Amino acid sequence: MTDSRLQSPAAARNRGPILEVLRDVLPDGARVLEIASGSGEHAVHFASAEPGWTWQPSDPHPRALASIAAWRESAGLPNLREPVPLDVEGDWPPRTFDAVVAINLLHISPWAATEALMAGAGRCLVPGGVLVLYGPFRREGRHTAPSNAAFGADLRRRDPRWGIRDLAEVTAEAARHGLAPARVVVMPANNLCVVLVSGPRSGSDP
Structure with a gap:
């Protein structure tokens, strides 16, 4: 492509299986971060497949943000929001979401990013x-x-x-922020989809 859109062969391979899991666990009108x-290819694919979802993409890197914006402009999807610059270890949007999605992040980042992801999700996810x-x-x-080794x-x-x-270490860190494992789905190419659920807020009804 001659514009800012980047292409990821992995995204083209795994977007279908990931979408199946998302359809199982997200409500029809889900607000997703x-x-x-x-x-940005995942964001376009998922927002296109499920028009009822509101999809908020993010990334800390300017080149990725430009790619997401270009894919969004090309797709013209009303439920796909403009990308926001977000470092998982920095400030998160001051809004609540029904879902937080992180694809191929934990293994290519320091453990501190996993800790920050769990803390951020624990803060911004609605109960359930x-x-x-x-x-x-x-x-x-x-x-x-x-091959994974x-x-x-x-x-x-x-x-x-x-x-x-x-x-086990990931789910233990999640538990410290009120996130409990709900399901683990075996995916192609020796990957997993791990779904964690947010519990009630402190002081709310059980």
């Missing part, structure tokens, strides 16, 4: 709202496939702060 939207994570995970301290080693070589996270 996507963290680290990257190229969901945090949906997609990517590779370890289970019971082990990689789910030899090799991928994890490569991530560590690229940045020692990166790496495939253990699902």
